[in-house]
Each structure stands twice: as C-alpha cells, then as structure tokens.
Amino acid sequence: MVSFLNPIFLLGILGASIPIIIHLINKKKAVSYKFAAIDFLLETNKRISIKFKIRQLILLILRACLLMFLALSLAKPFITNSGGGAEEKNIPTSSVIIIDDSFSMQYSDRQESFFSSAKMAAKRIIDALKKEDEAAVITCSSPTFLVLPELEDDKKHLLNFVDQTQPGFTPTHIAPALDAAVEILSTARTAVKRIFLLTDMTRSGWDPQWFKSGHEKLRRTVSRVHILDVSEAKPLKNIALTDVEPQLTPMEKNTEVHIKVTIANFSPAPVKDLPVHVFLNGKKSTQGFFHIETNTSETKEFFLTAEKGKDHYGWVEIPGDNLSVDNKRYFTINASQTINVLLIDGDPKTNIYESETFYLEKALNPGREHLSSINSSLCSIHEINTITFADFNIVFLCNVETLPQEKIQELEKFVQEGGAVIFTLGNKIDPEYYNNALGALLPHRLHTTRTFSSASPLSGEQPLHLKVTESVHPVLRILSEAQINMLSLAKFYRVFYVDPTPLGNCKTICSFSNDTPALIERQVGRGKSVLFTASIDRDWTDFPVKSFFLPVMQQLCRYVTGSMSEEIPKEILVKHAWQYPCPYDMNVIEITNPEGTKTIIPPQFVDNEKYFVYKETQAPGIYAVTVNETLHPQFPAYFPVNVDATESNLAKIDQNEIRACMGGTQLSITTSRLEKESHVLLGEATKTLWGQLLLLTFCILFIESFISRK
C-alpha cells in the first residue's frame, strides 16, 4: 500500500493543472496578431501545424507531469509492508520501545538533540498503538536491568515514562537492552512481538559477540525489530577528551603534578590549534594547544604544582562542539600527608648494613628527600626513653629484645588511639617475654623458632617461601601479577611459629609455603598491630633484597595508617560504584555530588571487609567526601567521575552489518527524518519511492527542456 509522509504536499498535484491552465489561457489569449501574408502561413503550416500541435501537447503533458511528480516526491510516498504490516494491523501487538539514552544521544547539530528526536519518535509509536496493543519502554543506560517493566496498554503511563526519560552519561549497551526486551516480550499475550530500537547507530554500542549467540533467541521470540536511526544516517563528528591522568611527584614542600591529557579526534578533518584549559581547584592553571589528525588521538602533559598534604580537584576542558558531554574531564590529586615512622632497632651494628633496620629504612624512604611521603626516624633501644610514640604514626619494633614497662603502656595507648605497631622478629626475641609483656598488642602468641635450610645439618628441609593468602588484600594489591608470582622467590631459613589461637581480631595477610602465618594483622582499639614472623634483615631471609620488598613495606605502612588513597582508582566512570575501605572508627560519611546533593553513606560489608560504597555516580563531575561536613584527611577528599570515552567515538555501524548480525530476524532500518506519519516509525515502510520519483522528475525536466528548445 502506498502511503505518504508529507501528504500535505499532495495538494501540489493541483499544480499540474497550472500548465494546462496556462496553455488554455495562452491559447485563448495567445498573442493575437493581424498579419497580411496569412496565405503563406496557411499554406506552409498545414503540415507543420500538426507537428506543432503534437509537440505542444507533449510539452503540456510533460510539464503537467513534472509538477505532479515533484509534488508527489515532496509528499514522500512509500510502500507499506504488505506482509507483516497487514498482519500487525489486524491483530493485537506487543512492543518494547528501547530508547538509546547514552551520552552520544546528546549530539545536536540542529535545534533538537538526537535524544529529543528519539523521545518524539517513541511518543509517536505509542500514539500509533491501538487499544488492544501493549507496550513497554526501556532505555539502554544500564548494562544490567534489575527490574524489567511489564507490558501495559496504558498509553498515558507510557508517554509519561518517555517524558521523564533523560539522556544519561553512560555508553550504549544495545545487546543487554535487546536481551531485556526479549525477556519482556516472552511474557507477551499477543502473537506479534515487536522491538523498536531508537538509536544513533554508533558502533561502540553494538556487541558483535552478543549477536553470535543472542540473535537466535531474538529471532525465535520477536516478530520484527524496527531500528530507527535518529541521526538520519549522517556522518557525525566529535572531538573528545578521552583520558586525563594525573601523576604525582612528591617534593619537599609541594607535590608536582603531571597531567597527561589525551584528546581524540573522531572527525573527518584534522583539528589545529585546539585550545585546552586545565583548571585546578576551580581556577584556570594552565593551557595548551593540540593538533590532531583525523581519527587519531594525541597526548600531552601539563605540569602543575599542588600543595602537599591536601586533596585537590580539577578538570580539563576543550571548546564545545556538537557533543559537549565529553569536552570536560575531571581529576583529583591526593597529595597525602607524610607518614612518620619510628624504627626501633633492636640489633644495631657497627656496619650499618648489618643493622636490623638497614633494609627497612631504605625501603621506606629510598631517596635523600622524602619522596615516598614516609618519613622514617631511627632509634636504638637505649634512646627509647627520649622518644614519644604519639609523634609518629607507626612504630616498628625490629628484633627488640625488651621494652621498659612504661613504654609498653605508652605503646598500647598509642595503638588504642589509632597508631600502628609492627613487630619484626629475630634472634633476640624471647617468645615468653613477648607473650607476657606485649600480649595486648600481639596478634598471636609466639611459639618457637624453626630453621629451614638444606645446608643445616639439623634439618634437611628446604627454605620456606612466601605465598599469598588474600590476593585482594590492600597491602598486596599494589603488586603486579608478576611481582605476586615472584613472592615465592624469597627464601626464609628461619621463622617463628605462632600459637594457632589468635589474641584478637586477626587476619593473615600472607603466609609461608608451609601455611605458617608470615604477616598477621590485628585491630587493636583504633589502631593496628602487625606481626611479621621472620626477621626484617638478612639474618633469617633474603626477603629484604627482593624487588617487591619496597612496595610491600611502603604499602604496609600506608595500610596501617589508613592512607590508601592510591588504592582508589584514578577515576570512576559514570554509574560505577565508588568504594573505599572503612576505617574502624568511622560510622558514616557524607558524599556531595556535583549538583550539591548530599548523601549519607554507612559502611557495608564487601568480602567480609567494611567499605563505604557509593553508587549514585549518575553524572560526571567532582564528588566531595566529608565526615561531619568537613573534608577528612583519612579519605580522598574528592573523587572524579567521568564518562566512558568509548562512547565518544561516533563511528557508525553499517546497516548490512546489523542485518548480518541479526541472522534471520525480521528487521527494518529507517533513517529518514521524523515526520508525523507513524508508518515509517512503525517500520511498515519497506520501500520509499521519493528518490525514484525525484529522479523521474529530473528526467522529465531534461526532456522538456530538450523539446522546448528544439
């Protein structure tokens, strides 16, 4: 059946009468001229007159046809699908309308964005539904659908839902949306089940893997999939900030920040002198210019200086284009405070490298300056009375034989109030003394030492190795996979066995190859106590000379003091959860989103660990973390939320590719501009005729001009 998108233009067919009227008027009013030599005209014109009349008639017909075809082509005729369309017209249908609300739908090169067009199309589809039809509307925003809407026949409700839908900041997820639609339609009462997908056809949203397996279910369940390309198949151009990565270099007083900015050009033309501005704490700090070739990206570094010991936030910005969402990218800088560590060396030697704390001190602060943010102070057991533990964050007791009683009490108080103590053992350790004197702090009671060495005549056993008990433990998480595998390279010839009964709330971070605990932590009051069951120097092990010694020790320090900001991902993508280990004494935090809305977050258990989890990352921007409305040094005060840059690439998926992916699913793809007529939206227009008509009009115009000139 032939229908029209712009039927109003059919009035133009009346225009076909214009040449006829002109002809009649001309004939009637034809330049009347009295001429004397008419005999000659009458004689010569007998034959020519007939030819002339025929030619005039042909021209008249051509001109009438020209106007008629022009009016017809402007009316945009199309042939409606006689198969599915007719079937669907007679029986009730069930439809799922999928609105692509990914951020690329905010693209706008005219008055309204693609998303507005999609909403309009959705409304027209709903309007076109009959009383007995049922429908549901879903969006592509979430890769997982928690609660699927049910099919309903309340048009008003459906239209309200469409009205309330807003474009998101997430990438497109076509496959899960189709899955969800199939699931919704599997409950449909009707026989005709349709999916309307209103999208901009960006390639990034289509998962080819899903189509390899998922289209079969789609084909079986769904009668037809109608895809409406709201971008009208136009090529789209975009310039996007795809990555902003701050890297910190601690200096004595400040922190030097290198911000690596990556900008991608997804446009058909290269970009020159693109200004880029970097803002820090709301103020413009620096700027630069980018030259980016077509379909490539370029990375440049910007240098900033941030105050040490404070959290900073900022963003990078490029000038606006058709898609403005990805023209701004946020970052935060966590220039954490210095951790003061007291190393009490229980076995100092004249040769400095033989001292118990030699390797530990070098590992915690490898440079001359305090580059690691860990400031270590060394003292012997004889100087201990001059030291106040409260001046430090961590106290290392390295092979310390005894401590004065008052210092033990001070140490317990120090840990109870939030400090940390780390015990490393050695040949000077008397287990019985430790168990009695330091029982309040030790995670486990010490038992006996045992030697593992093939070289020893006493034992034929092989040295022990380290093995990871909890790969996800924050202390070890900093290690790369290769480094974790290398942990087993460290040899331990002598270790302390501990009593299997823990003295408190203990956790083994890593253990030896014979399952003997190697590194145990215990929560003591507000602080932590950690026991390393071997020596920290090379007397019993070669652990200190291994490459992973330094990061493990530094990370241990940060962990026990709660300065684990490096653990937080550099940036969080929109709709991804922000997660942070909860300090034991913290019951609640408050997160302020970029719009100023505050959310109170209580801790929750994740893998038996208490974490603060924040999932309301709906929009990109800087989120502030406060405790009692003040930025808390124990947290990263800010965290950035950005859009997924994969959606910035607006390259389109080919229609044929989709058809191939869809297998045998009945599919119609419409790329025309939205019009009032619903047939196209409903996918019933299988063939448009205006192109051919326009071509025919041009042919007629050509013939007409040829004949009229002759």
Add this chain to the structure above:
Amino acid sequence: MAENPFDPVTLSKIANMELRARLIVDGVLSGIHKSPYTGSSIEFLEHKEYSPGNEIKHVDWKVLAKTDKYYVKQFEEETNLRCYLFLDASGSMGYQSKGISKFEYAATLAASLSYLFLKQSDLVGLICFSDRVLHYVPPRSRVTHLHTLLNVLTELKTAGKSNISAVLNPFIEKISHRSLIIVLSDFFDHTEKILHQLQHFRFKRNEVILFHILDPYELTFPFETVTFFESMEDERHILADPKSIKEHYLSGMNYFLGQFKQSCLENQIDYWLIDSSTPLDQALIKFLARRESSLRPARKT
C-alpha cells in the same frame, strides 16, 4: 496615413528629377517627353514634301527659295504623359509591423509621383481599389488637381479583400491613350489573373510599372513566440509557432516573389519590390535614377 503625404525633404530631393516615360503618348501641351509623332515643335527633326492638307505655316520658305520645292518642316513634338495610379486599399495593405503601414507607404509614394507628374504638366489619374474601385479620379494636369488627389489619399481607409484583376479589367478598354499604368499593391491576390490583365495593358502599348510594397516583417518573419495569426481581409486565422514555420514561410514567400518578378520581366512589366521600411526618398530616387538610365539609349534614337 499621414495628413500631409508630402515629406518636404523627399520632395526637395525629387523635385529636379524627371520621369521620362518609355513610351510617348499623344499630347498637345508642351512638355519635355519625346514624342513619336512629328509636328510643330521647337526642335527641328526633318523635311517632308508638302502634300495637300499640311499646315501652310510649316512650309519652309527658305528651302522653297533654294530648291523651288515645297517642303514642310517637321519638329520633334513634345507631348504630355498620361499616368494612371492604381492604389491598393484592401485590408492587407493596412499591415504595419512598426512605423508605417504598407498603405501609408504606397499612398505617400503615389502622392509623390503625382506631384512629380503634375510638375511636368503630365496628367495623373488615381484609382483606389480593394475588390472594387473605391475612388476614381480621372487624369488631369492642372495644379489644383493635386489637391483632389491628396484629399482622396488622406481620406481613404484600408478594408476588404483585394481583387486587382477585377479592378483592372474595365480600365483596359477605358484607357484609350497609351498611358503609364502604375500599380501599388502587395499583390496578395491571384497572381496569374493580375498578370493576365496587365498583359492586356501591355498589349495596348501601355507602360506598366508595379510597385510591390511589403512590410519588413513579411519579408523576414521575425516572430518568436507562439502567435495567433489573423487575416486582415477575412476571418481566416491560425495558431502557429513561428520558429517552426519560419523556414517554410520564407521559402514560400521567396518563391512567390521570384515567380512574380520573372513573369513581369517576361511581359516587359517594370517590377519594383519595395520594403516599407526603406526610406521613401531612397526608394523613389533609386527608381527614377534607374528609369532615367534605362531610357537614355532610347532618347538617342
């Protein structure tokens, strides 16, 4: 037609020119036209033996004294030209593309010729016609006769069909003297009939001059747009695309003119095709100059 058909410029140019007829008609009044007859005249021609009945006054007494014979002097007798102007006033003569109509042009030409003839003391008659004689002014040579002719010419309107042969026919018998017959027309009529009648004039030893007056548009047919052509004499009409018929029209017109001219030459009829856009003085001067040059050899004889 213009109120005063005499263009002073034209008349001044033609005033001193003489029209000499090829044939001498009888006349008694003094003139400059050569006569085929001998008689009393200023210019002596030859002597002839006296015979009874000759005028005594013509006897050459000097010759009698010398030869004792009676001879009579014979002189070249100058006689007057009798000219009949046939002016076509049918509907088709009213056509004008721009400027002046064919009739206006022909009437002006007739007036100019009349003036010229009258200035030479020739007799000029005027017959205006369409399919019948509309006005007939008998030949006169008086100066006041010009006013009569001009009155007729100025008051005349073009109308009706042309039928030249029917008009000429009665005049074949009516014109007894050898005369100069001048026909001014577009000759959109039956060519054969016209030529047939003119042959009769020639047979009676009249000189015949045809002024074929056509409009430039009739000769070039420069029309562009589709036009509804209407006849100027009857109800005939035709809607035509000029571009498509131009070629055929022009070939038809040229064939007609060629045939007409050829027939005139064969019948010793002086034929002049005049484009009505041609300035009248030029046309007239050209005509008179050519006639004078063609008559010069005859004058010597």
